[in-house]
Amino acid sequence: MDEEFWQARWRENRTGFHEDRPHEMLLGHFDRLGLSAGDAVFVPLCGKSVDLDWLLDRGLRVTGVEFSRQAVEEVFARLALTPQIRDAGNTICFSAGALQIFVGDFFDLTGSMLRRTDAVYDRAALVALPGHARPGYASRLADLTGAARQLLISLDYDQSQMDGPPFSVPEREIRDLYENGFDVELLSRREIAGPLAQRCDGNEEAWLLDPRSASITA
Structure with missing residues (x-):
């Protein structure tokens, strides 16, 4: 992943992708993840999303990973949590209560660093990656999380309308x-809305990725 690109976005406050309320598709489809209080959800490239707050309010244990230390610090400040900070391999782990976020590259995580993962919420990770990086990401994510069920939010638009990220990742x-x-x-499809709609026309889609039993036991 291009760490410097994302660090620059945060330094320059170019974070139009950040929303001040939980994502409607998370609210609409959360129940399909089959989670209960005490279960663990992993949120790759979580930024400072208020989706984290919403998931914590459901009684879940939440783990994220994010390049920007600034974004992670803002999450803990917003939640009035004082984190413990420790080195974790090539990353730094911020943790307090049911929340932990690794500052660093997703690809530097290992399975032993994550808590047990019952589900994945991918709102902003897959669409942040250029095409050549997506197969490695998808495979690595399944390995890290034991092929946990995923709620994936994606975009489908004519890539010639703008340069990503976020990138178009169509159904095929x-x-x-x-x-x-x-x-x-x-699960659902709707027209792209918000600031992104000023740059391109297309659809935002919610997908449920349900692990096949063979892949779990393999």
């Missing part, structure tokens, strides 16, 4: 990336 590519180990179900 999602199926190519995940159908080896998951049943892939389109």
